Amino acid sequence: MLSDLKYDEKGLIPAIIQDIRDGQVLMLAYMNEKSLEMTLQTGFTHFWSRSRQKYWKKGETSGALQEVKEIYYDCDQDSLLIKVIQHGNGACHTGERTCFYRKL
Amino acid sequence: MLSDLKYDEKGLIPAIIQDIRDGQVLMLAYMNEKSLEMTLQTGFTHFWSRSRQKYWKKGETSGALQEVKEIYYDCDQDSLLIKVIQHGNGACHTGERTCFYRKL
Numbered sequence: 001m002l003s004d005l006k007y008d009e010k011g012l013i014p015a016i017i018q019d020i021r022d023g024q025v026l027m028l029a030y031m032n033e034k035s036l037e038m039t040l041q042t043g044f045t046h047f048w049s050r051s052r053q054k055y056w057k058k059g060e061t062s063g064a065l066q067e068v069k070e071i072y073y074d075c076d077q078d079s080l081l082i083k084v085i086q087h088g089n090g091a092c093h094t095g096e097r098t099c100f101y102r103k104l
Numbered sequence: 105m106l107s108d109l110k111y112d113e114k115g116l117i118p119a120i121i122q123d124i125r126d127g128q129v130l131m132l133a134y135m136n137e138k139s140l141e142m143t144l145q146t147g148f149t150h151f152w153s154r155s156r157q158k159y160w161k162k163g164e165t166s167g168a169l170q171e172v173k174e175i176y177y178d179c180d181q182d183s184l185l186i187k188v189i190q191h192g193n194g195a196c197h198t199g200e201r202t203c204f205y206r207k208l
Contacts, residue, residue, distance in 0.1 A: 016132060025122055072204035072206060072207055074131065075200070075203045081129050094179050099178040101179070102176060102177055103175065104175040
């Protein structure tokens with residue numbers, strides 16, 4: 001349940017974004033309570049940008065919107081898994097489809 | 105590259121664990137530099153437990169070991185995606201296969 005979620009000391013919860021069609025993990029970003037509400041209300045992912053300290057609708061300028069299909073929370077209630085349909089070219093600002101494009 | 109990774113102010117980096125066989129996202133846990141080294145050296149995931157403040161070899165007591173197949177890092181170099189073969193019954197201490205078993 002929404003009220004069970006645990007945010008960290010900065011009021012944030014990490015959200016794993018996964019493409020529901022092929023299972024590819026696209027990115028990890030952070031939400032606060034309000035950006036999660038915006039996500040639920042609009043059906044598109046909204047995050048809190050830690051570097052820019054502002055709300056951020058994913059794909060607002062690039063068109064790489066993320067249409068939310070399912071949201072899960074984990075056993076500790078301190079992280080989210082959001083399954084989306086990725087619009088546009090992909091999730092990463094570099095032009096790659098996933099932010100996880102480099103192997104260690 | 106390993107030296108490019110960015111740890112947070114507590115020395116931690118979040119690691120998404122995904123089953124390489126079916127793409128299921130199993131859990132999100134945190135590593136520090138040493139637990140990542142232990143992971144690379146042994147081929148099995150090791151984490152830093154924030155609640156218990158100790159190193160933690162996943163599955164050491166339960167048998168639910170995670171055999172590491174591939175490790176990716178993201179464009180910001182501040183999160184990891186680790187593809188594993190999940191051994192035992194599953195990743196979650198509740199007995200579920202994935203920690204993300206509840207829908208919001």
